[in-house]
Amino acid sequence: MADKTEKAYRALESQTHLQQVMFRYMLEGQHASEEGKLAWVTSGFPVEIPLAMGVTPSYPEQYGAVVGSQKVGPDLCGYAEELGYSQELCSYARSSIGSTHRPDNSPMEGLPTPQALLACNNICGTVLRWYDAISEMTDAPVFLLDTPPIDAEQAPHHIEYVQRGIERLVEFISTTFDTSMELEHLRSVAKNSTTAIDLWTKSLQACKNKPSPLNCADRFLTMAPVVALRGSDYIIEFYQTLYDEVKDRVEQGIGAIRDEKIRLLWDNIPPWFQIFRFFNGLAKRGVVFPADTYTHAWQGSIEGTDLYRNVAELYSNVYLNKGLDAKVEKMCQLIRDYDLDGFIMFSVRSCKRYSLGQLVSKELVTEETGVPGVIIEGDMVDSRAFNDAQIQTRVDALLEMFA
């Protein structure tokens, strides 16, 4: 029995370090914007390319997560709705349109002004239209790196096409920012990226241990640098610190939560506006999430002789760019590898690419692994589309299956 004076959840010491890293990210973004060297990028963009060419990235999706966590999602989404954007559209998109429209009423006064918008549709088709809307408001040009979804295996003409896209991207950045690409520089950025991702992956894999050293909220917060700052050198130190802490927990048999009873898989983006309340509430009932499909998306490394081809391969084959088969396989694999008892799928109204198909994959995953799961519906930023009572009932019903 856990000590009643202690919280059900153990905070990470690396958190303080994380804040410093993210503060630096924010400052560098502002500085780059003033210098005319800032690009907004989507979370699955091959950011190593702009970085190697001296262009600093800012991430509207990550900003959306901040908006969500600060519980101002309905306000910012509302600003976009006033401009005529439907409430049915992606809330990351609405948050960024809203904050671009009314920066004075937005956290951190919105993201710094971009000089270019770099979108890659390997995470969804929405980004193209979203970035077009931002382009209309800011006059920054859009570059779309098209990575058409892959059904089974990536065909030769597909990889050829994406690789040509990378080459055009390099041309676009060269003209827009009056810069050039040196492959040696790309190689060293890629190396930083790989080092950080390796450390990150090791921390994720440590969660196979019982008790799990990290819970869902831990991973969702600590993934920020690997999303936003992959390729920079200063995040490596952070991921080393995090990995050390994780290793330490494993060695001492310390879990992310006090009393681990049930191990679940999480699928999809989290409800940012109640990330602690949701996961810590479950922690009190002995539920831990040693794995999720989202934070496992940043993997692989750029290497070899043909760097552009390698970038093309790596970024075409991300989780969300593949069909349902691949998603089901990944979930089953995580459930087996991390010895999980069940799963929760968050059906996110904003994110059609991630969520549509869950009704089928839920059945398939259960059939394949024999563990039960539940689907809860809501949104990651717009709390107006999140019904606590309804979700609670569903989660309770799942937990009762383990009693």
Add this chain to the structure above:
Amino acid sequence: MSETPSYTVGIDVGSTTTKGVVLSTDGMIITKRIRATGSSASDAAQDVFQIMTQESGLPLLDTITISTGYGRRQVDFAEKFLTEITCHCVGIHHLNPSIRLVIDIGGQDSKVIRVNEHGKPSDFELNDKCSAGTGRFLEVMAGVLGVTIDMLGSIALESNNPSTISSTCTVFAESEVVGHIGSGESASDIAAGIHQSMASKVGTLARRVGLVSPVALTGGVALNQAFQHHLAADIGSDLWIPEHPQFTGALGAAVIAQSKL
């Protein structure tokens, strides 16, 4: 018809209530009538028309009637039918020509209409299919709180600390209200939160059309002081409210009918 009548009729068959107005050619309301629409739009319209005929003592069938509202096509004695958008706009212009924006909250619909200097609509927006910004929303919420719809507005005025109702969907908001009741918040704070939430939904619709003063509020909900208060706060503008806000559409229909005499 031997000589031109000196009055016209406007009938507004709404989803909840049916309204009728008899208007004299010098712009005065001779008589008016409101009743529940019930299950038959045509019966309600017929009934309102007959009572107004008795009350005014005028042969109303001899003049021009224009119908509006969702049941406008069911009014078989009407010369012409027009939408609520045009009629509300003309009606408000008749009452107060300075108004540039009309916000009308009906039972199933809420609408925001930009009025040009000639009293004609120049742009408008309606709520989506969902009932969150309409009179129906308040009805449902009053039911959840176990108070009458009139009481909902008056108890809301007593609150200094409105509860947060963030859901835009009526069904979701209902369970939020249930949650607030469960956690012991006062009925007055919850009622205020309900009005605030609805005002914010309507405010967003208004900003889509563009906020221009002066702003009028019409429809049955316009009589609700708590809603008036929260809407004025949300859009940052005073609201002009006609003496009989439910009759604006019927009045507008009667005004338009005069141009057909």
Add this chain to the structure above:
Amino acid sequence: MSDGQVTDAARLKSNTDEDANRQMIGYLYQHTPIELFIAHGFTPKLVTAIKGVMGGFESSLQTFSCAYSRNIFSQRASGKLGELTGIVFPGNTCDSLQNMGDVWRYRFPDDRVFRLTYPAGLVNDDAIAFFAAELDLLNKELQRLYGFSPTNAQFREAIELVNMWRLAIQQLYTIRLVHPELISYLQLASLIDTFYNHPCHEKATEAKEITHNLAIEMKDESALSLEQAHRALLTGNFWKQKLTTNASPPRLVVVGGMISPSTIANLFDSVSNTHPHELVMDLLSLGFKTIFTPPCNTNGEWSVELAKSILSAPLEPTQEGLPKRIEYVKNLFTAIDVDGIIICEQSFCDPDQFEAPSLKGAANQLGIKALRLPLDPELSDEQRIITRIQSFLETIGGV
């Protein structure tokens, strides 16, 4: 009767007989190169959302899948799709259709599901090469499954058929734009629908004859000739000239929305008695946006030529990016004397809902009134839709 005519008539007859035996292959995306399926001996049939379909999707798709995908899925689940030997899904056009394709394969494992993936973004040589390769792969898959390899001549014949039909319909659009009194939108819409559901020589010839007769009837009073106006619409280059001269009653354009021209025509027809207007043009995905595909070159590699043709349609619905589309639309509205535009939005449709504010903004800049019209293919709220349309006509035309 000359020899040539005999041959033509005989051929037409044999085509009709053959038609009855052809298997149907369904396709969901209007920009599908139907020429490929015709060459393979199939009748391609556009699968669209229809009125009155309720339920069937609930255990497979969430409610935030777009109304179009929910409707089509429900049709399949309730056995309303009819006899299809296969169905072609588009890839990379929008997330709802992309994911529905995956779900479909699981729910209906016996269906032959093909996926044709489109490039996104501005069209360049790489995009054409990619799409041509996709077409080649689909061709091989059809060969493998059905055991038939079309000859080059068969490809050419299929391309010529579609070219003939497209040209006729494009000219009809142009005629209606300049002289709306010559052909009703309802008639134009029904010609479009018919061909999409059953493309054949008979229909193409019918459209061609109607066009031919109208072109003779049409007195050329407009600023540009029919040919010039047609070319302007196809290229988006209006040389800052007016295509039309008359402007009464109110001239409307309908934009956006995955809704068929016939449905739109019927909706507007039902208010025309009380609120006179002319629907002179649509920019619907199932109408103008698809019809105004440039003719496919019959010489050269069929897959490359088809790719070029499909990908260079102006206003190609989901791919080319917003700035290009808005520029086209602005030039068009300036050139055709339009009093109001109606922007249709389907619920949970990314392309429609992201574009609507920009379209409305473009109309505002030009001083044209615009209505945003939420419009789902089920038309479950038809009365509300009609009220909105009437209100809009009242704001344009007065009362």
